Amino acid sequence: MSPPLLEVEGLTTTFDTDGGTLTAVDGIDFSVDEGETVCIVGESGSGKTVATESITRLVREPPGRVAGTVRFKGRDLLAMPDDELREVRGDDIAHVFQNPQESMNHCYTVGWQIAEALRIHRDVSDDEARARAVDLLDRVGIANASARFDDYPHELSGGQKQRAMIAMALVGDPDLLIADEPTTALDVTVQAQILRLLDELQAEFGMGVLFVTHDLGVVAQIADRVVVMYAGKVMERGGVLDVFDRPAHPYTRRLLDCVPELGGDGGGIPGTLPDPRDPPDGCRFAPRCAHAERACRTDGQPEEIDVRPGQRVSCVHYRDGRDPSVLDEDPPGAEPDSNEVTSGDD
Numbered sequence: 001m002s003p004p005l006l007e008v009e010g011l012t013t014t015f016d017t018d019g020g021t022l023t024a025v026d027g028i029d030f031s032v033d034e035g036e037t038v039c040i041v042g043e044s045g046s047g048k049t050v051a052t053e054s055i056t057r058l059v060r061e062p063p064g065r066v067a068g069t070v071r072f073k074g075r076d077l078l079a080m081p082d083d084e085l086r087e088v089r090g091d092d093i094a095h096v097f098q099n100p101q102e103s104m105n106h107c108y109t110v111g112w113q114i115a116e117a118l119r120i121h122r123d124v125s126d127d128e129a130r131a132r133a134v135d136l137l138d139r140v141g142i143a144n145a146s147a148r149f150d151d152y153p154h155e156l157s158g159g160q161k162q163r164a165m166i167a168m169a170l171v172g173d174p175d176l177l178i179a180d181e182p183t184t185a186l187d188v189t190v191q192a193q194i195l196r197l198l199d200e201l202q203a204e205f206g207m208g209v210l211f212v213t214h215d216l217g218v219v220a221q222i223a224d225r226v227v228v229m230y231a232g233k234v235m236e237r238g239g240v241l242d243v244f245d246r247p248a249h250p251y252t253r254r255l256l257d258c259v260p261e262l263g264g265d266g267g268g269i270p271g272t273l274p275d276p277r278d279p280p281d282g283c284r285f286a287p288r289c290a291h292a293e294r295a296c297r298t299d300g301q302p303e304e305i306d307v308r309p310g311q312r313v314s315c316v317h318y319r320d321g322r323d324p325s326v327l328d329e330d331p332p333g334a335e336p337d338s339n340e341v342t343s344g345d346d
């Protein structure tokens, strides 16, 4: 088997804040294979964005600090000199962010920005850059691309702006596309179009995609594999069909319970995320877990246990000699520590 395109080990990102050191991502591992889509999913504040921005060291240091290993095509991005990393960022790994407004320069036309990116990455003439930029705009589904080339960002709709950002990301023909909630700011119809577009482009360009979302409906649509994050830790991971069919971790189950499209009630999970400056002992989810017992509240996050090929869960109830079927029952009288409700899909 060839090594993964991206292999993240022990990724830990902390921030120095006035209130002390905050650990946003706490020693997580995951990988993305060539041509594969991996979704990182979890509630707001779980560390999804910080994790993906740590990969190419987009996190500002200080106050941030990124540790661990991030091997991309065999090279450790965290140990790489800045100038080499800049090349990787432009050519091999592209980011698409949630708000295209913020990622685009308002003073230049959309086409010019894409052409300029092409000129930086490739040694091409102005005419070639323009032709290729128009081609990319066309490829991402912007109608009448050669006319739209001269539009300023404010002249495009939200969906068109996001398409243009995707075109910009494709300039270097990346091997890995990191997309952080790229459709969250868009309405549902446009969101579906952009997801379809990403799917097509992935097949065409053969990219690996690392996709961040809090929306399990989106995960179901696009993921090959899913990594469930909570409070800086990985709770569960596996093939998307396995995890959706037979979620193992109580947190994953509660998340899925929230999704109306999957028969859920659309509500939230009672309680809130722990303070990242002072996380609880044991499983990070224990304070909100109806099945938590003493073993869940001691030591660190439980080691991950294989539940079926490719699916692993960090939960003491799956340890040898234990019966995880207790998680299927409503524990009598057991209430999570807090009844404050947060939305599971904000």
Ligand SMILES: Nc1ncnc2c1ncn2[C@@H]1O[C@H](COP(=O)(O)OP(=O)(O)OP(=O)(O)O)[C@@H](O)[C@H]1O
Pocket: 015, 017, 022, 023, 024, 042, 043, 044, 045, 046, 047, 048, 049, 050, 051, 063, 214, 276
């Ligand atoms: N620059 C920063 N300085 C201090 N703390 C930060 C910084 N950036 C992120 N954090 C903290 O790190 C934690 C993880 O944040 P992150 O943005 O990665 O969450 P997320 O899972 O992407 O959430 P969302 O779904 O809302 O985007 C949060 O507690 C957040 O407040």
Ligand code: NI
Pocket: 048, 049, 050, 180
């Ligand atoms: Ni985020």
